[in-house]
């Protein structure tokens with residue numbers, strides 16, 4: 001008897017069809033206009049929420065669909081393959097593990113049904129700080145316990161979607177670095193209700209970027225939050241954030257694969273259509289081969305991403321696979337983007353083809369949420385056992 005294909009995701013087809021139908025209502029001109037204005041795609045985010053797609057990872061008991069990460073990854077991949085962009089909403093999916101695994105029953109019962117229904121938006125994730133950069137344990141934002149609340153002081157940067165979110169997952173130091181045994185101790189995670197915070201100790205300043213990404217810097221000046229906002233145990237937050245990072249890497253890799261598929265499809269269609277020297281440009285092997293190579297690279301990255309998601313869903317360790325998937329997928333999508341511009345010649349630069357927009361959008365993923373060097377460092381040191389460099 002043939003073995004069932006462990007990577008068979010055909011049961012996801014109805015969900016992917018829903019994604020395709022939804023994205024068809026948000027074609028290129030919608031994204032171009034948002035890009036030109038640098039405006040948040042509110043209608044798209046609302047449609048994704050209404051359709052239940054954004055609540056894929058929220059358990060059914062809290063009003064979500066209770067789907068595995070493999071399904072969430074397929075949803076985000078399809079969004080990107082349709083030419084849309086999930087950066088405006090993906091944080092809710094990749095922070096979900098932190099809330100589900102480490103949040104209290106009260107936190108889950110209070111927030112998850114409202115997040116699933118769209119009454120509350122969980123789209124802000126405050127980890128990165130201007131001085132610490134990638135060295136997360138060196139963050140200096142402090143949360144000091146005072147009776148039944150914490151007082152937050154400090155600054156975050158690149159806190160995306162903060163202006164379009166009601167809740168934020170925040171990492172802050174609760175014990176100074178020089179007073180803990182290990183530098184990873186003494187960090188805590190909070191679920192901050194931003195509706196009460198803005199103007200009362202929280203200030204948000206937008207940052208204009210290479211592409212349309214609602215990112216910001218945020219400042220905490222004696223922001224008081226209830227002690228009940230703490231997720232899990234005080235001082236153990238670094239571990240909770242690390243826990244969620246494999247999911248984040250897999251979801252981002254999936255977006256890259258979606259982008260890669262879009263670039264390959266778009267370039268293929270153009271190469272068949274565009275006539276120069278009385279023949280389609282795609283008849284020249286110099287044009288064909290880069291498209292074929294991009295296709296092969298995207299497919300290979302997809303295999304690693306699916307394997308990472310499969311391991312994640314079975315509860316097996318998947319740090320190696322998730323990191324490698326994110327690196328391979330972000331590099332494959334970037335090379336596919338470059339190929340797509342080249343295939344389009346001058347028209348690759350014209351706004352109306354969407355190629356230059358997608359090219360700018362997909363560049364992010366070699367830097368955020370984690371840069372390629374840090375992934376290579378993880379593989380070198382944690383997988384291959386090479387000496388630690390930092």
Ligand SMILES: Cc1cc2nc3c(=O)[nH]c(=O)nc-3n(C[C@H](O)[C@H](O)[C@H](O)COP(=O)(O)OP(=O)(O)OC[C@H]3O[C@@H](n4cnc5c(N)ncnc54)[C@H](O)[C@@H]3O)c2cc1C
Nearest residue numbers: 125126127128133134158159160213367368369370371373
């Ligand atoms: C558009 C955008 C949205 C973002 N959204 C969020 C968000 O919502 N929440 C959030 O918390 N963060 C967010 N980030 C931050 C993002 O995760 C960081 O930019 C990223 O992790 C890199 O950190 P850094 O910018 O501080 O780079 P740095 O740490 O300053 O590193 C700069 C460069 O040096 C390299 N480098 C540093 N140290 C080493 C080393 N030891 N060995 C080899 N190379 C090294 C890095 O690979 C990188 O290429 C976002 C960033 C961007 C650009």
